[in-house]
Amino acid sequence: MLLFFALGLLIHFVFFASIFDIYFTSPLVHGMTPQITPLPPPAKRLVLIVADGLRADTLYELDENGNTRAPFIRNIIMHEGSWGISHTRVPTESRPGHVALIAGFYEDVSAVAKGWKENPVEFDSLFNESKYTWSWGSPDILPMFAKGASGDHVYTYSYNAEREDFGSQDATKLDSWVFDNVKDFFHAARKNQTLFSKVNEEKTVFFLHLLGIDTNGHAHRPSSREYKDNIKKVDDGVKEIVSMFKHFYGNDGKTAFIFTSDHGMTAWGSHGAGHPSETLTPLVTWGAGIKYPQKVSAQQFNDEFLKEWRLENWKRRDVNQADIAPLMASLIGVPFPLNSVGTLPVDYLNNTDLFKAESMLTNALQILEQFKVKMTQKKEATLPFLFTPFKLLSESEQLNILRKARSFMKQKQFAEVVYLCKKLIDCALKGLSYYHTYDRFFLGISVVIGFVGWISYASLLIIKSHSNFIRDVSKPVKKPNHLLASSFVAIGVLVIFFLLIQACPWTYYVYCLLPVPIWYAVLREFQVIQDLVTSLLTFPLSQLVGYLFIFTLGIEVLVLSFFHRYMLTAGLTAFATWPFFTHLWTRAKITSFCWTFFSLLLAVFPLMPVVGRKPDISLVMSAGLLVLLLSLFVVISLIKRKTNLVEEELLVYLLQMLSIVLSMYVVYSTHSSLFKKQGLPLPNQIVSWAILASSFVVPLLSSTALIQRLCSILLSLMATYLLLSTGYEALFPLVLSFLMFFWIHMEQETLQQSGVSCKRQLNSIQFSYNTDIAQFRQLHLDDIRRAFFLVFFLVTAFFGTGNIASINSFDLASVYCFLTVFNPFMMGALMMWKILIPFLLVMCAFEAVQLTTQLSSKSLFLIVLIISDIMALHFFFLVKDYGSWLDIGTSISHYVIVMSMTIFLVFLNGLAQLLTTKKLTLYGKPKSHLV
Structure with a gap:
């Protein structure tokens, strides 16, 4: 019996692990060619400000006196830039949220358990593609992008992790530390010629990670005075940073600003699931290359938020969180992150129609590159007669769409180019999902067969050894036929051969071979099965x-x-x-x-x-x-x-x-x-x-x-x-x-x-x-x-x-x-x-x-x-x-x-x-x- 429980535990670990191979596999592929827009970018530098844990409604809404909590940000919305909602995906945690923002792809759920500080997989990011990136903030977020970068051009400045104290007197000091250190950095750059020349380079990124709002939300909840006061502190800090950038760079108009959040927060001070309070985050952009505010009489959104926020007359532009990465890449003219699945939100760009069309084409080619690599990998690992390609995006269809797009580009029909590129991106993303889940049905069937076999065997064991349901000692017990064992050995060999010629991972062997001995053990008890059927027939x-x-x-x-x-x-x-x-x-x-x-x-x-x-x-x-x-x-x-x-x-x-x-x-x-x-x-x-x-x-x-x-x-x-x-x-x-x-x-x-x-x-x-x-x-x-x-x-x-x-x-x-x-x-x-x-x-x-x-x-x-x-x-x-x-x-x-x-x-x-x-x-x- 001890052996049975040990085997049972092992089998359940296999069934448990199978879900990670079937549903939790990483979507990343490698080997793509970088894609870049062949036109000069509107901005030389980008400032990305992420207010961790900031809810969209709490930022945009007015307080009980009809006043805004963030007067500077609201002034940007009304007079300088564009705004909207960034829709995040589950899990709404800091790590996957920042990966989506900066790398443009949605990390698989299991990555949350791999650590906040480490970078368990190699992925490309905006920081990696930049000339230089300087980042300030939490030690839980910054290192994973620095470790994932090639070369030595991503610099991080973090405070001690012990500062992240939910019981502290004032969590806003986490944000004050960031703002103060950014100011000190630029003050030092004026005196250091080497640093001064670096910060004046093109394609540079400045990343400010502000954790105070998230900490106050956990400690006091988003409805608290501490959470809302922290928003005002952040707004004041952003205003000072923007003023400092304008002063440092002589108001050259070449700085783009992105203000957003990695995730929201529930009313009870947590996050991780898919409640709107967690998945709706703010996005406010302004500066070089960003469209100015647009007054409208009606909007496409049916929710009541706009009236509550009193922003119904300023055009709202919603995006998916991963769309922000290609937006930032196009603003400073760096290659789109290789694994990005975001669609460039061209409605945010204040540039020529040619630039928008070229940027969308670059976006489409970058995602198409991933699709091609994924298809090639799956095709090489599958027998030719078993391989079923993604029909919506065959090679001829790819060439047809690209040929049409370039033709429209020559004819200066840029709106048509954007439309075709969005269509191509949509098909390529569906194709990526298709090949990513290509083996899911096959693995699922194997696991189910093993599962049913295990339940059957455990049931037979109960009936045979622990019950009086079948008890006929006078009846001789028949030994299993050698033919049965030989048949299952042959099945096992065929399964191994089938997996071997397809170069499948070793875990596939476990899932596909496990049902073989389980069902052999079930059919060995054919005498018990026969007696069970006989007994059930006599049962009322x-x-x-x-x-x-x-x-x-x-x-x-x-x-x-x-x-x-x-x-x-x-x-x-x-x-x-x-x-x-x-x-x-x-x-x-x-x-x-x-x-x-x-x-x-x-x-x-x-x-x-x-x-x-x-x-x-x-x-x-x-x-x-x-x-x-x-x-x-x-x-x-x-x-x-x-x-x-x-x-x-x-x-x-x-x-x-x-x-x-x-x-x-x-x-x-x-x-x-x-x-x-x-x-x-x-x-x-x-x-x-x-x-x-x-x-x-x-x-x-x-x-x-x-x-x-x-x-x-x-x-x-x-x-x-x-x-x-x-x-x-x-x-x-x-x-x-x-x-x-x-x-x-x-x-x-x-x-x-x-x-x-x-x-x-x-x-x-x-x-x-x-x-x-x-x-x-x-x-x-x-x-x-x-x-x-x-x-x-x-x-x-x-x-x-x-x-x-x-x-x-x-x-x-x-x-x-x-x-x-x-x-x-x-x-x-x-x-x-x-x-x-x-x-x-x-x-x-x-x-x-x-x-x-x-x-x-x-x-x-x-x-x-x-x-x-x-x-x-x-x-x-x-x-x-x-x-x-x-x-x-x-x-x-x-x-x-x-x-x-x-x-x-x-x-x-x-x-x-x-x-x-x-x-x-x-x-x-x-x-x-x-x-």
Whole structure:
């Protein structure tokens, strides 16, 4: 069985990894010829200013007094330049946002996990193509473009990462640092002849990355005074920088300015998903080569923003975020970034129609180059008779469009040239997507075949080894025919040969060969399959259909809960009625009433807002007081029992009560300190980390008696959870634990009702690794319900207070008791532990259910595995590569989440066993001294 679980874990890792080869592959190709517009550019230099985390609506809207927060930027919109909305893609994070802005392509989602500072793939960028680039700002953004550049012409000036403190008194100092250092740089350039000559070169870029707005948004939320005041500070700073540039360069009119943002921010101070507040960012451009404001009476946009912003009379020009890279390249006359997929927004250019047409043709040729390289790579790696070219852009069609474009250019029909180039770009981008996803169907089929085979094999193993469904010992077991093994060996050889001649990556061999041994293992059990079919034929049809319907309905409710959290409420409400349909109500009325009450109470949480909630420390304090009352009740019951372990147990519970009190104090004190902008107090930080560390050890000091150990685990985990809570979610683990407690009781009653065994008192049951194997029984149909309950409670633990489809639903403020200085990996780890705590509570309760129902954890775990795998297979079919980027990202996330749950269930099960069964003793002290 150990070998089976090891193989199962390996297989699930392969299925999990397959999604990255199918959907998360990098879109980059190499080997293209650089393309440049053969006309003199309008600007000698470009100033790119990125206000990190700035929402479009917050910049453009007027305040409650009808005044603008950014008078300089608004004056630009009305009198000097062009403006619009830059539409970003998912994930709305800093790294992919800046890659889209500066390199012109949308990085694959997995790149977010590869690091903010490093550059995991080689890509071309505007900075790389420039003569010189000077950049100032965050150490998390600047280095990745410097490391990706060829030569030594991209210079970075970053402040210390510790400045990015969400609990600091004034985050606007991050932006002030940038503005001050830019001024100092140009002051030094006046005295340094070498530097002076460099900054006066053509094709230079100055990049100002302003992180203050993003930091204030995370710390105080975009509706706060701090966030809005930061916008005013940035506006003042931009005004000073523009004035300085004009003065330094003698007002030569050769400087182009771009002001934009990498992503927006939700109302609750996070980003990463596809809400309009995250994907709508401002774009304001002015200076050399930029079109002046255009007054209009009507606009093509139907949203209400224009009226709210009072900008309905100034033409709005929207772009996709990647379109900004070719715009900047055309302004200073450098080659378009090689991997750019942006379309030049010619409507922003103030230049001749010839320049616009030539620039669009350059843009089209640059994207067409990528298409040709991608097609050649795929053609060379595919057998000729299997290769299907992209029909919309054949070689003849390419030549035809280019011939027409050059003909129109000679005839000075520049509008037609622009139209044809846009058509060519559109076809080339579709072709790039076609070849990028060329192997997706083939790989998907391989994974599905392997998935179905694995589920079939696990089901047969349950039926064969852990149930009484098929049991005919008198029947001789037939050995598999050698022909079967030979056939599968031949299939494997054919698959290897097929992949070998196409020079496929080694991962393709894994995905395509894995189904071969899996299905061989399935067909080896043909005797079991035959007996199963025979048994099912004798089963009452109506009963069989009823079981299948309930099982399918349960799976669908679980799947739908990933899209609609209220489905969990429906499921928990149905659970509340369970005692009345199974006659448990007549046997255990109090337990049944408590089960129903807490099921309905837990059902409230999925109906509450998942995001956008404001911190409510009073709810965290209330949760802490309830936990203290619970621990007091446990202590009193221990004293009344007068066992030998009373003194040691009292010490453990007193330690845990102290941890709860300290957690409540730290939460209140930290919230108060941050509200006063005094930062995170060091003693609070030390206590928080100490409580987190002790939560793994203190439960192991308590008795292994079932009820006492579960209470000890709850108290320790709740102390940590309180530190990670900001509102109503602090009550969630408490309600969930009460329901788990009564679940254990209900399962014990159910087992006694079925006559499987005599009821044992829960107080007399001990957690122990050395459980007698002889007490384990075979699986029954009711055990499928127990396994389904576990999966349902795990999903409820996931979705009870958050939307796991995106990390942006988790409030960064929840980690402020531990740290406020920006550290994405540490913050992510803390938030992940917050997610796992309810998981762990459910898994510990499941350990108790297995113990009280005298059921082997391996056999019940197999059913859980099958339910999870059926869900994962369901989500595999729901993965999208079309529609909105939110839909695509969400569909992929769901599959990754379920697969992760299946894999981590093994580790959670081990951790739960450790917490419930392991016992540490305090040596060297007599028990009389322990109190």
